Amino acid sequence: MANDREVLREIWDGKLPICFQLAQEEIMEIQQPDPFYVMVPRLSYFPLVTDKMKRHFLRYISQENADNEMWLDYNGQPLKWHYPIGFLYDLFCGNDPQLPWTLTVHFTKFPETILLRCPNKDVVEAHYMSTVKEADVLKHRGQVMSTMQKKDHNQLWLGLQNDKFDQFWAINRRLMESHGDNEGFKHIPMRIYSDDGITCQRLICPKNNDGSRKTVHQLLSELYPDKAEVNLRTHGVLIPLDTPLQWLSEHMSYPDNFLHICLC
Amino acid sequence: MRPSSSQATGISPETFVYAARDFIELSDKYMDSWTIYQNDNEILSTHLKREEFISHRDQRGKVFLYRAEYVIFYNLSYGVPSFSFNVWDCTGKLLTLEQVRDISLMKTRKEDFFSVVTQQEHPVLYKPYFIIHPCHTAELLSMFRKTSKNLIITFLSLITPLIQLNLPLEYGLL
Numbered sequence: 064m065a066n067d068r069e070v071l072r073e074i075w076d077g078k079l080p081i082c083f084q085l086a087q088e089e090i091m092e093i094q095q096p097d098p099f100y101v102m103v104p105r106l107s108y109f110p111l112v113t114d115k116m117k118r119h120f121l122r123y124i125s126q127e128n129a130d131n132e133m134w135l136d137y138n139g140q141p142l143k144w145h146y147p148i149g150f151l152y153d154l155f156c157g158n159d160p161q162l163p164w165t166l167t168v169h170f171t172k173f174p175e176t177i178l179l180r181c182p183n184k185d186v187v188e189a190h191y192m193s194t195v196k197e198a199d200v201l202k203h204r205g206q207v208m209s210t211m212q213k214k215d216h217n218q219l220w221l222g223l224q225n226d227k228f229d230q231f232w233a234i235n236r237r238l239m240e241s242h243g244d245n246e247g248f249k250h251i252p253m254r255i256y257s258d259d260g261i262t263c264q265r266l267i268c269p270k271n272n273d274g275s276r277k278t279v280h281q282l283l284s285e286l287y288p289d290k291a292e293v294n295l296r297t298h299g300v301l302i303p304l305d306t307p308l309q310w311l312s313e314h315m316s317y318p319d320n321f322l323h324i325c326l327c
Numbered sequence: 328m329r330p331s332s333s334q335a336t337g338i339s340p341e342t343f344v345y346a347a348r349d350f351i352e353l354s355d356k357y358m359d360s361w362t363i364y365q366n367d368n369e370i371l372s373t374h375l376k377r378e379e380f381i382s383h384r385d386q387r388g389k390v391f392l393y394r395a396e397y398v399i400f401y402n403l404s405y406g407v408p409s410f411s412f413n414v415w416d417c418t419g420k421l422l423t424l425e426q427v428r429d430i431s432l433m434k435t436r437k438e439d440f441f442s443v444v445t446q447q448e449h450p451v452l453y454k455p456y457f458i459i460h461p462c463h464t465a466e467l468l469s470m471f472r473k474t475s476k477n478l479i480i481t482f483l484s485l486i487t488p489l490i491q492l493n494l495p496l497e498y499g500l501l
Binding site for chain 2: 145
């Protein structure tokens with residue numbers, strides 16, 4: 064169980080200052096638009112926090128593009144909205160922090176070979192719920208999600224969307240319980256990303272063969288036996304190598320119940 | 328889904344690869360056009376691919392041509408084969424989910440359609456693909472496990488009611 068409530072709260076309250084700028088080639092007015100500054104939760108998704116920003120820039124672009132799907136880039140790299148904001152920041156700026164995080168806003172040339180379409184927030188919700196479901200398949204063979212009611216699923220999503228910690232954790236705690244005699248999940252939902260764009264997902268047990276708790280260090284020597292110096296970053300911090308994977312999963316997972324971790 | 332039914336155990340990546348290789352021999356034999364992609368260092372990236380042109384006649388009788396790509400890969404979390412696809416129009420633009428439905432590539436009611444397929448980042452190819460949800464695959468496949476001669480063919484037979492795929496009838500002789 065996720066017992067270290069202070070850690071959960073600290074991670075939930077993590078925020079990032081963002082500076083949005085409209086791409087130069089999109090500006091159709093003589094007057095340049097002001098950049099748009101906003102503080103956003105690290106655990107949220109861009110489509111959930113960009114409504115106001117979008118309205119701010121709409122009056123500066125060609126009206127024929129006003130109904131196009133908006134997208135964002137950092138330094139020319141399109142940002143995948145289906146990942147949590149804090150994870151994207153760690154991936155692109157983890158080694159070289161820059162605050163506020165300056166992002167460019169586009170209304171044309173949607174990079175359809177890189178980004179998923181996001182016509183509305185229902186798509187974000189569907190993507191979020193299917194990721195939670197996948198995580199539960201890894202942790203409990205999907206039994207927790209399948210025994211929950213629809214209103215519980217809704218409460219998870221609304222808790223995240225409306226930034227309500229208690230509402231979210233009232234349900235999420237059930238997804239963080241261990242089942243049976245086992246102290247631990249069947250597998251740890253975890254994805255490790257390197258900056259070459261490759262994602263590593265494996266079936267990771269929270270225990271070693273002798274029954275002891277597996278640590279980050281032990282996992283790294285299994286996954287990257289040839290690399291001497293490997294570090295992992297999530298929520299803006301380097302993970303201490305002696306952290307047990309089970310604790311990490313219960314406390315440092317994103318609301319989609321996956322650990323999204325950057326290799327550095 | 329009932330808790331009991333979700334306990335159907337999946338298959339291992341090795342079983343998937345073995346069935347995929349077996350399937351490719353059959354595909355070649357019956358002049359179907361699937362190809363297999365394998366990487367010796369990464370068993371999880373093994374996948375099967377087929378590309379073809381499809382045509383669709385709209386309500387006014389005008390015929391449009393599309394290019395479709397189908398990819399079968401191993402879904403690690405669910406331990407099952409998964410089906411994914413993309414469709415491009417003749418200008419090279421990717422079709423949206425609405426458009427895929429409009430050209431009757433998939434045959435379901437609108438409400439059902441969006442609950443069985445969504446656009447996702449492909450876990451093997453790392454690009455946007457439409458992926459058919461794997462949540463019932465394990466239990467369905469396990470029902471046929473004793474009688475199935477090839478896991479991929481059994482899996483495809485579960486997909487074909489949803490998506491317009493022309494398969495050689497010879498697969499049924501097995």
